[in-house]
Amino acid sequence: MGRLVYSLNVSLDGFFETSDKRLDYSRRTTPTSIRELPLDRLCITEYSVTKTPVDERMTMATQLPNLKALERQAFAKFYDDGLFDLLLGLMMIALSLGAVIQDWLDSESAAFAVMLAAAVALVISFKVLRVRLVRPRLGDFRPGPERRHRIAATRLALLGSFVLGVVAFGVVGVAGGLGISPAAVEVLLPLVWFVNAIVVLGIMAYLLDVPRFYFYGVLFGLVGPLLIWPDVLWDVRIPPPLAFGILAAPILAIGTWKLVRFLKIYPVHGAPEPETNLGD
């Protein structure tokens, strides 16, 4: 419920003038208001002290609000629903599915098609759930200019990561022609993957103020090395579903926990009364 505020309630045998010249007979006031009253017009006839539970949100807003912290808190709330975590975790599972398809059908194009279809389905589901689950609970807002720049920078980082990935795979394809040995490719490619993941998710963590994305960057980045290096260096092949599964599990667990918690904490608000004229 939050903190308790102690209110001093007084009955005043007198009047005081408000700034717009209305006379206001107050039967309930706070100590601050009492101090403002001219003493010769004030006669306290009775008093009592009541304690009132105060909504923490109201208290925070009235105590010399730190606007930067308030903005960060409001924006971060939209990543506390767990949906992005689940999207990321399930994307990793989709990648493992592609690896399985490739092994099973010995077809890179089939694997790519499956991964692409899964990724598109996940992104669409994510957007639908954002609208159906999150928006009725948290509402909607247009961020300020500085936050919008950060979001745009995040999108650029994701695009850059995608381009880098395409270039890296392109280089692998022509590695022989460039004089790069297959062994070197097998060592370098996971390293590129790792650095790419760390950098991109690190940038997202910084720009979007979501610290756990640093951790996700490490997990996502370990996929490449875990799949390729044990096989290349020690002849130990970790099945892709196991490798992806191990690394995706913490992300999915956190996402699920956050989603369940989010649905518990944030109810769907009923429709506003017609007279308030606040249809949303």
Added chain:
Amino acid sequence: MATDDRGGAGQVGVDRLIHEPARLAIMTNLFVVESANATYLLQQTGLTWGNLGSHLVKLEAAGYLSTDKSFRGKQPQTTIALTPVGRAALLVYRRQLFAALDPISE
């Protein structure tokens, strides 16, 4: 701006319209975004619909915020934003409050 001009030496006027806790919560939550819908304000402030509606009316009457009614598909949507006057008023209020509390030692 509704200023409290009562009192003698040491009294610092504050904007009484913003000074009310619910309206202060509304103003500060709108200050940190460009615009928001009513559900966002409801969730951020913890007010009821009726309470929120009445405070928004007062703030809009003072020119501190604007409301825009539109449709998102078939769903009605109320978008609320602080006006430049409202943003300036909140910053002035914040300065007044700091000035009022400054003489109080830790």
